[in-house]
Amino acid sequence: MPISPVGHDAVASVLATTLDGLALRRDVIADNIANVDTPGFRATSVDFESALERAIDRGERPSLEVSTQATDTPVGANGNNVDLRHESMAAMQTQYQYQIMTRAAADRHQLVKIAAEAR
Amino acid sequence: MSAFDTLKIAGSSLGMHQTWLDTLASNIANLNTVTSTDEDAFQAQMVIAAADPQGGVEVAGVAVSDPEGVLKHDPGNPLADEDGYVRAPAVDMASQMSQLIQAQRGYQASVQTTKYAQDAYTSALQIGAR
Numbered sequence: 001m002p003i004s005p006v007g008h009d010a011v012a013s014v015l016a017t018t019l020d021g022l023a024l025r026r027d028v029i030a031d032n033i034a035n036v037d038t039p040g041f042r043a044t045s046v047d048f049e050s051a052l053e054r055a056i057d058r059g060e061r062p063s064l065e066v067s068t069q070a071t072d073t074p075v076g077a078n079g080n081n082v083d084l085r086h087e088s089m090a091a092m093q094t095q096y097q098y099q100i101m102t103r104a105a106a107d108r109h110q111l112v113k114i115a116a117e118a119r
Numbered sequence: 120m121s122a123f124d125t126l127k128i129a130g131s132s133l134g135m136h137q138t139w140l141d142t143l144a145s146n147i148a149n150l151n152t153v154t155s156t157d158e159d160a161f162q163a164q165m166v167i168a169a170a171d172p173q174g175g176v177e178v179a180g181v182a183v184s185d186p187e188g189v190l191k192h193d194p195g196n197p198l199a200d201e202d203g204y205v206r207a208p209a210v211d212m213a214s215q216m217s218q219l220i221q222a223q224r225g226y227q228a229s230v231q232t233t234k235y236a237q238d239a240y241t242s243a244l245q246i247g248a249r
Contacts, residue, residue, distance in 0.1 A: 019243070023125075023239070026125050026235065026236065026239065027124065027125050027128060027174065029232075030125045030128040030129050030132075030174075030175075030229075030232045030236070031128050031170075031174050031175060033129075033132065033225075033228045033229055033232055034128050034129065034131055034132030034135070034174075034175050034176040034229060034232075035132075035168070035170050035175075035176050036224075036228060037136075037139075037168055037221060037222070037225050038168040038169060038170050038176055039167075041170050084224070084228060087228075088228065088231070091231070091232060091235055092235075094235075095235045095238060098239050098242065099238070099239070099242045102239075102245060102246055103242075103245075105246045106246045106247075106248070109246055109247055
């Protein structure tokens with residue numbers, strides 16, 4: 001569905017999708033970290049950016065389209081392939097991205113509020 | 120992957136690692152606990168972790184070390200049998216200590232996860248606050 005200039009706030013929709021995607025990624029990283037010592041556990045990673053980028057390129061309304069895949073990190077002696085260093089860095093990066101996006105959403109909200117009050 | 124929630128996942132991890140740390144502490148405390156040869160040796164506990172399909176981790180069970188233990192020659196011990204042997208636990212300090220470090224690292228990583236979750240929830244609350 002092409003984005004219509006009236007009735008649909010494309011920026012808000014992208015912001016919301018991104019926040020949802022980052023929250024899901026945070027959950028998956030938390031799950032990987034929680035299972036760092038679980039025998040046989042395979043780490044997974046979340047990709048939502050590819051689908052979001054495609055939606056933006058095609059002018060479609062973005063929705064949270066997530067693909068989760070097992071990571072290809074080498075498997076250790078107990079069949080577990082969680083790389084704690086990698087997961088910790090990813091957790092930090094996701095956290096900062098999430099904060100930047102909430103800031104952007106707050107600023108966007110403020111803009112809409114100013115515009116609404118200017119009449 | 121529906122009921123995922125960062126704090127719940129991190130909490131399950133803290134719980135599992137806490138249980139692991141507790142059993143390691145008990146194992147280490149009893150490393151030198153010897154028994155007479157007609158009794159079972161102290162059985163060290165080993166926590167078995169399993170991924171929770173709802174997200175997070177859980178204690179799937181606890182395995183115990185061999186009650187046979189190892190026979191130690193200690194003729195001066197009041198518990199020693201006529202040949203001078205006592206029964207000691209079949210666990211060693213090095214494996215318990217390395218597991219202790221591993222469990223502590225896992226616990227710390229999940230503490231950090233809860234901090235990230237708190238910060239994220241706090242920043243989400245700021246969206247409509249200004």
